[in-house]
Amino acid sequence: MRLAGRGRRAWITMAMAGVIGGGGVVVGAAAVGPAVTGHPHVAAGTSPPAATSAAAPASYAAVVRQVLPSVVLIRTPSGLGSGVVLDSKGDIVTNAHVAANAASFQVQVAGQAQPRPARLVGAYAPDDLAVIRADNPSGLAPARFGDSSKAQAGDVVLAIGNPLGLSGSVTEGIISATGRAVTEPAATGSPAAALPDAIQTSAPINPGNSGGALVNTSGEVIGIPTLAAASPQSGAQAQGIGFAIPANLARDIARQLITSGHVTNSHRAALGVQVATVTGSDGAPAGAGVAAVTPGSPADRAEIRSGDVIRSLGRTPTPDTESLTQALAAARPGQPVTLTIARYGQTLTIKVTLGELPGG
Numbered sequence: 001m002r003l004a005g006r007g008r009r010a011w012i013t014m015a016m017a018g019v020i021g022g023g024g025v026v027v028g029a030a031a032v033g034p035a036v037t038g039h040p041h042v043a044a045g046t047s048p049p050a051a052t053s054a055a056a057p058a059s060y061a062a063v064v065r066q067v068l069p070s071v072v073l074i075r076t077p078s079g080l081g082s083g084v085v086l087d088s089k090g091d092i093v094t095n096a097h098v099a100a101n102a103a104s105f106q107v108q109v110a111g112q113a114q115p116r117p118a119r120l121v122g123a124y125a126p127d128d129l130a131v132i133r134a135d136n137p138s139g140l141a142p143a144r145f146g147d148s149s150k151a152q153a154g155d156v157v158l159a160i161g162n163p164l165g166l167s168g169s170v171t172e173g174i175i176s177a178t179g180r181a182v183t184e185p186a187a188t189g190s191p192a193a194a195l196p197d198a199i200q201t202s203a204p205i206n207p208g209n210s211g212g213a214l215v216n217t218s219g220e221v222i223g224i225p226t227l228a229a230a231s232p233q234s235g236a237q238a239q240g241i242g243f244a245i246p247a248n249l250a251r252d253i254a255r256q257l258i259t260s261g262h263v264t265n266s267h268r269a270a271l272g273v274q275v276a277t278v279t280g281s282d283g284a285p286a287g288a289g290v291a292a293v294t295p296g297s298p299a300d301r302a303e304i305r306s307g308d309v310i311r312s313l314g315r316t317p318t319p320d321t322e323s324l325t326q327a328l329a330a331a332r333p334g335q336p337v338t339l340t341i342a343r344y345g346q347t348l349t350i351k352v353t354l355g356e357l358p359g360g
Helices: 061-070 247-260 321-329
Strands: 009-013 071-076 079-085 091-094 105-109 116-124 129-134 156-161 169-184 193-201 213-216 221-230 237-246 273-279 285-293 309-313 336-343 346-353
Touching: 061 071, 061 156, 061 213, 071 091, 079 221, 091 247, 105 129, 116 247, 129 247, 156 221, 169 221, 169 237, 169 321, 193 221, 193 321, 221 247, 237 247, 273 309, 273 321, 285 321, 309 321
Parallel strands: 009 221
Antiparallel strands: 071 079, 071 105, 079 091, 091 129, 105 116, 116 129, 156 169, 156 213, 169 193, 193 237, 213 221, 221 237, 273 285, 285 309, 309 336, 336 346
16 A cells, blocks of 8 residues: 655755745755754753643543544545545645645545545645545535644644544644745655745654644644655654644645636745756855746846856855755745856856746
């Protein structure tokens, strides 16, 4: 049995990842910042800070009972994944890598023996999101979505999905960080995807959890789990480091897919180049080399050429493609920026107004 979420892991390095855009190459790794601790250090002889909220409940069973009917198991001819019911029409949001190239789907609610067929409404690979629609929406309970912009490190969360095909499984943890920039590696039927604003969680995210629900203790969906981090040395999954797409983004992209079948507003900055890391004579990374420029793109209008090497974007050095994607992930469409370019031994400063990553 193959699992749709099986290979979605982020490599842990000190580089952040973002989106090149305009047909560019998406590369990079999970950004790992300073360690996040649950409690501040308390000096000897002093008392810890007074608690500002009620003690954690002894059980989250009520939350699970509320959310579980809204999380479905998704079967495709090539694997398994999870999804969250969006509305009474039977629309279900999941990961694009769960949908992959499937032409048919079966969805099943925990506790219901009979699966029901579903079809693809649309997918947007850059954000790793897709929407499928059950042919029969009867009995599907729409989830209650929360405002993911209010999520903060230390919040208790539950990950609900179907890891390893175990329907309706629940894991518990906290939000470790927000605003993480991570890159998902390419998998069969799914290209690499850069997520510039992911929620990091310690709740275990296992194969089959992809596309499920990350919920707060009020039973609100605040994220769509999508991948777990992995060690670049061994490839083994890193324990307690998982990532979810913020619910606000997931709902926005899903609504666009439902309305028109494609994304019309990506909200993501783009330069419009295809790039690859170039190395210097010492073998060290020396910049993001431009392999191609998309006609009509911001780079094209700024007369950036194939063969140019981007050394910095604004004040951010870009010794490799990962650092360029990081800089673009932190930018916004329409923002004016200054690029430092190496061209035939000369150093040029070029002003560019960033565009928006195309929908699709």
